[in-house]
Amino acid sequence: MNRWSERMIEAAIRFSGFVSIAFVVMIFLFLLTEGHALFRVTGLTDFLLGRNWHPISTPPQFGILPLLLGSLAVTAGASMMAVPLGIGTAVFIAEVAPKRLAGILKVGVELIAAIPSVVIGFVGMVLVAPVVREFFSLPVGLTAFTGSLMLALMSMPTMVSIAEDAIHAVPRQYKEAALAMGATRWQAIYRVILPAARPGILAAVMLGIGRVVGETMAVMMCTGGAVAIPSTLLQPVRTMTATIAAEMGETVRGSPHYNALFAIGIVLFLITLIINVTADLVIHRGRRDSP
Amino acid sequence: MVAAQPDIRPKIRSEEWSVWYGERQVLRSVTLGVRANEILSIIGPANSGKTTFLRSLNRLIDVARGVRTSGRLYLDEEDIREAREVEALRKRVGMVLALPAPLNLSVFENVAYGPRRHHIGERARLEEIVEKSLRAAYLWDEVKDRLHVSGFALSGGQQQRLCIARTLAVEPEVILFDEPCSGLDPISTARVEEAMIGLKKKYTQVLVTNNNMQAARVGDRTAFFLMGELIELGETRAIFTAPKNQKTEGYLSGRFG
Amino acid sequence: MSARHAQTIAFALLALSTLLVVLPALFMVFFLVRNGLPALSAEFLLGEPKDGMRAGGIFPAIVGSFCLVVGAITVSVPIGVLTAIYLSEYSSDSAFTRLVRLAILNLAGVPSVVYGLFGMGLFVYFLGFGQSIMAGALTLSIMNLPVIITATREALQSVPPSFREVSLALGATRWQTVRYAVLPNAIPGILTGVILEVSRAAGETAPILFTVAAFYLPGLPQSVFDPVMALPYHLYSISTQVPNISAGMRYGTALTLVGLVLSVNVVAIFLRAHLRRKRRW
Numbered sequence A: 001m002n003r004w005s006e007r008m009i010e011a012a013i014r015f016s017g018f019v020s021i022a023f024v025v026m027i028f029l030f031l032l033t034e035g036h037a038l039f040r041v042t043g044l045t046d047f048l049l050g051r052n053w054h055p056i057s058t059p060p061q062f063g064i065l066p067l068l069l070g071s072l073a074v075t076a077g078a079s080m081m082a083v084p085l086g087i088g089t090a091v092f093i094a095e096v097a098p099k100r101l102a103g104i105l106k107v108g109v110e111l112i113a114a115i116p117s118v119v120i121g122f123v124g125m126v127l128v129a130p131v132v133r134e135f136f137s138l139p140v141g142l143t144a145f146t147g148s149l150m151l152a153l154m155s156m157p158t159m160v161s162i163a164e165d166a167i168h169a170v171p172r173q174y175k176e177a178a179l180a181m182g183a184t185r186w187q188a189i190y191r192v193i194l195p196a197a198r199p200g201i202l203a204a205v206m207l208g209i210g211r212v213v214g215e216t217m218a219v220m221m222c223t224g225g226a227v228a229i230p231s232t233l234l235q236p237v238r239t240m241t242a243t244i245a246a247e248m249g250e251t252v253r254g255s256p257h258y259n260a261l262f263a264i265g266i267v268l269f270l271i272t273l274i275i276n277v278t279a280d281l282v283i284h285r286g287r288r289d290s291p
Numbered sequence B: 001m002v003a004a005q006p007d008i009r010p011k012i013r014s015e016e017w018s019v020w021y022g023e024r025q026v027l028r029s030v031t032l033g034v035r036a037n038e039i040l041s042i043i044g045p046a047n048s049g050k051t052t053f054l055r056s057l058n059r060l061i062d063v064a065r066g067v068r069t070s071g072r073l074y075l076d077e078e079d080i081r082e083a084r085e086v087e088a089l090r091k092r093v094g095m096v097l098a099l100p101a102p103l104n105l106s107v108f109e110n111v112a113y114g115p116r117r118h119h120i121g122e123r124a125r126l127e128e129i130v131e132k133s134l135r136a137a138y139l140w141d142e143v144k145d146r147l148h149v150s151g152f153a154l155s156g157g158q159q160q161r162l163c164i165a166r167t168l169a170v171e172p173e174v175i176l177f178d179e180p181c182s183g184l185d186p187i188s189t190a191r192v193e194e195a196m197i198g199l200k201k202k203y204t205q206v207l208v209t210n211n212n213m214q215a216a217r218v219g220d221r222t223a224f225f226l227m228g229e230l231i232e233l234g235e236t237r238a239i240f241t242a243p244k245n246q247k248t249e250g251y252l253s254g255r256f257g
Numbered sequence C: 001m002s003a004r005h006a007q008t009i010a011f012a013l014l015a016l017s018t019l020l021v022v023l024p025a026l027f028m029v030f031f032l033v034r035n036g037l038p039a040l041s042a043e044f045l046l047g048e049p050k051d052g053m054r055a056g057g058i059f060p061a062i063v064g065s066f067c068l069v070v071g072a073i074t075v076s077v078p079i080g081v082l083t084a085i086y087l088s089e090y091s092s093d094s095a096f097t098r099l100v101r102l103a104i105l106n107l108a109g110v111p112s113v114v115y116g117l118f119g120m121g122l123f124v125y126f127l128g129f130g131q132s133i134m135a136g137a138l139t140l141s142i143m144n145l146p147v148i149i150t151a152t153r154e155a156l157q158s159v160p161p162s163f164r165e166v167s168l169a170l171g172a173t174r175w176q177t178v179r180y181a182v183l184p185n186a187i188p189g190i191l192t193g194v195i196l197e198v199s200r201a202a203g204e205t206a207p208i209l210f211t212v213a214a215f216y217l218p219g220l221p222q223s224v225f226d227p228v229m230a231l232p233y234h235l236y237s238i239s240t241q242v243p244n245i246s247a248g249m250r251y252g253t254a255l256t257l258v259g260l261v262l263s264v265n266v267v268a269i270f271l272r273a274h275l276r277r278k279r280r281w
Helices: A003-035 A042-049 A065-094 A099-114 A117-136 A143-166 A171-180 A186-215 A216-223 A240-250 A256-289 B051-055 B086-092 B107-117 B123-136 B157-170 B184-202 B212-218 B237-240 B246-252 C001-040 C042-044 C059-090 C094-107 C112-126 C133-157 C161-169 C174-203 C231-240 C247-278
Strands: B010-019 B026-032 B039-043 B066-074 B093-096 B174-178 B204-208 B221-226 B227-234
Touching: A003 A256, A003 C059, A003 C094, A003 C112, A003 C133, A003 C174, A042 A065, A065 A143, A065 A186, A065 A240, A065 C042, A099 A143, A099 A171, A099 C094, A099 C174, A099 C247, A117 A143, A117 A216, A117 B039, A117 C174, A117 C231, A117 C247, A143 A186, A143 A216, A143 B086, A143 C001, A171 A186, A171 B184, A186 A256, A186 B237, A186 C001, A186 C094, A186 C112, A216 A240, A216 C231, A240 A256, A240 C112, A256 B227, A256 C094, A256 C112, B010 B051, B026 B227, B039 B051, B039 B212, B051 B066, B051 B093, B051 B174, B051 B246, B051 C094, B086 B093, B086 C059, B093 B204, B107 B123, B107 B157, B107 C042, B123 B184, B157 B174, B157 B184, B157 C042, B157 C161, B184 B204, B204 B212, B212 B237, B221 B237, B221 B246, B227 B237, B237 B246, C001 C247, C042 C059, C059 C094, C059 C133, C059 C174, C059 C231, C059 C247, C094 C133, C112 C174, C133 C174, C174 C231, C174 C247, C231 C247
Parallel strands: B039 B204, B039 B221, B093 B174, B174 B204
Antiparallel strands: B010 B026, B010 B066, B221 B227
């Protein structure tokens, strides 16, 4: 291989580093160019805080508050279940389970993460929703709670594997020192290992929540799709993601409705951007503090 | 008779050579010369800058981040720092690393790795180079029937001699050894040392070692480094029997290091 | 309460939470197998949908998903591998490198439906590909870049630094070192990443909703600019938009999708375990 072709390939390598940045910028630019036209029709406050999402009535109303609250309700419900269970499972795999079992569980968690969201949504629809309806004697089983259940299942693998890594990264000497002083294994876990792994666990929780906020198919199929400000988790709701997925097919390119869906995309993009960057900062600050 | 040889220009020469990793200075103004076809041993405690000096000579320190240097280094009176192609410099100045580090390739391909990178592709030519290099490293008889097993399948001492053969295959003029026997048992160590002495006819060698006995056994001259400074350099026998500097004496008698 | 008792209770709770994570998933798979298995037949897997998708098979959807996966890999593997090489072998700790890392982090976090919007805006409309394999595969490939990049980086970083030093010390150039001393040893790890991308690209629905997926399109695509059916989208449509469909059709489709995705993952897991055992350094 001669110098010239070597230069070419090195140029390609450096260029591809640039490509990832370009994609992020392009995603944001495309959302912006297609979404900003909405704000000629609707003000930013009316968009974010408007209580009515009636995109095809005349005049149309593009208030996404019910959608924001729908996303919030589903996310809160899912987190309440997934965070304690996810952290508990991570601790169990990292510190309690025998090595063989831990290995099997890790593979199991990885496989759960691989189940496509449309399948989770399908199971939620045909299996979980009827149970929820019977159990709470509701008119319909497709509620925010049903969606939360399915999303909890989907977000746990992310939390478990990242939290497990964080626990694993705590130096062994910490635990050994605690055990040498006569602490039980649980005391060593609770008082020494978990505090030391806290930044990583926090990041795991945030990334798990990030997945819930952005999840589309399962919520679209399980939460009933009613655009209304929910007062309990047992009502049907509509999330931002589901709104985009459900309505985009019926819009005309360039119409206010079309623009509004891209504007929702901007909101989603920014929310997940903030979550991810914060999680990364948390992880790296934790690393710098640790010895 | 062995004295100064002032008329012979050194093969390698350093002038006031200093290296910093970030804020930390690891070499302080080292000035020395390495004569052609000698084995120069460099001894000294950990963190005395021996390895950094060695890695300056083939510019492997360029790979690390945050390295700053001052002073001059010459190979045959050409400035090493200004070598236009660092690859050509490294071809002339070969290196054997601390732990045996075969590549994940067969014995044959390990030795052929260097020549192939320098555009020798012809099979017959490669076979010739591989055999010659393995013979020079005193390994040929042990591996000639298993040239196509993985380099990792050899014993530790064989692996290290494989690494020497691999270095010889690019036909260097100088070979740098960075604690070549640190992981080896005494018998393997003896084999490697035997190989080094056999190589004196053709090559200039610089040996960094933690093992003073090894320096005494193979080194023509010995340099003692301490905290990044060259403390003393002289004929090996003189250094070990009558060191001029009391720090050298302290180190050799085991008072520190 | 003694420390011993506290430990017993705590460990029991941890084990319980693990059960609550694993059992529902196991039950789900069992449920799909029990209900879906009877529906699977040669006609179902290899036939075309009939009767407004209420009967017949899902072959066009399988073929469509296959096309999308192949397309996505073709684009994202070269870019992803080169990016990982840049990050692992070429980058210095500069502001640009930090920006690249941040960008990859964000690509990994962007919701799949937002990728759908982006793909529609860029590929379907702006570049004029229309709803097509091309538009869908490109969208999926960008979405999966972080998977390939992360897997490749990990694989490159697990190659011992001594391999690089040896190669450089023999006078090889930086690219030769990457090409001949590092990359061959990272291939298995990269392959695992590729397999994981296959499973993700095959299972995703939201990114293809507006970029490629056809609701009902018997027959096979003729070019990369044709729309296709795809398994996950097919499952979504027959679950929510086709009334009076037999349950067997739905369960069969769901089982086929889960079966394909999980078996691809199992292959990746076995490959990884096998290669870890075989590693010599």
